[in-house]
Amino acid sequence: MDHFHLSAGQDAIDKISALGLAHLGDAVYELMVRSWLCLHGKATNAGLHKAAVKYVAAPAQAKLARAILPLLSEEEQAVYRRGRNSHTAAVPKGASIGEYHAATALESLFGWLYLQGRTDRLNELFEAMMEEAAHAI
Numbered sequence: 220m221d222h223f224h225l226s227a228g229q230d231a232i233d234k235i236s237a238l239g240l241a242h243l244g245d246a247v248y249e250l251m252v253r254s255w256l257c258l259h260g261k262a263t264n265a266g267l268h269k270a271a272v273k274y275v276a277a278p279a280q281a282k283l284a285r286a287i288l289p290l291l292s293e294e295e296q297a298v299y300r301r302g303r304n305s306h307t308a309a310v311p312k313g314a315s316i317g318e319y320h321a322a323t324a325l326e327s328l329f330g331w332l333y334l335q336g337r338t339d340r341l342n343e344l345f346e347a348m349m350e351e352a353a354h355a356i
Contacts, residue, residue, distance in 0.1 A: 226336035235334075237305035240298070241323045244330030249275050251345050274352065277314035281321035286351035287344050295328060302327025 232240075252274045256267055273279060284299075291299060303324035310319045332341050 224336060224338075225334055227334040232331065232334050235330075237302045237327050238307070238323070240328075240330035240334075241302055241305070241326035242330070243333060244326035244328065245275075247329045247333045247341070248280070248326060248345075251341070255345075255349060277311060277318045277322035279352075280325050281314075281318035283348040283351055284321050284325040287347050290344065290347060291328075295332075298331045299324045299328050 249271065252271055253267070256270050256274075274283075288296075288299075301324075303320045305320075305323060305327070307319065307323060310316055314322070328344075329341060332338075332344075
């Protein structure tokens with residue numbers, strides 16, 4: 220199995236909880252952020268870590284997620300809502316409950332898209348988020 224270029228069946232994906240999708244989506248999103256930062260001149264480890272935290276923290280994810288909401292299909296919106304409405308045990312300090320739920324929703328969507336092998340769509344949404352980041356973060 221190629222774990223970088225997945226194309227899981229819908230039955231398999233439907234069996235994964237929203238928090239399972241968010242767990243995977245968190246890694247997908249962070250990898251995209253780290254790649255983007257490396258390609259945009261953040262060369263030192265300290266600079267990379269500080270910059271990555273700025274984008275992957277729940278408040279930033281929540282803010283950037285708002286930028287892509289109008290771009291989501293009905294099916295993507297349903298996945299986003301499922302992630303947002305999932306019950307989480309704890310909220311990290313520095314984030315409101317609303318921000319944490321929005322970040323979980325975004326991560327669920329990214330995990331869902333990744334499992335389907337929809338990397339073009341992931342890139343499209345990520346680019347829209349990073350355009351927003353230039354103005355918002």
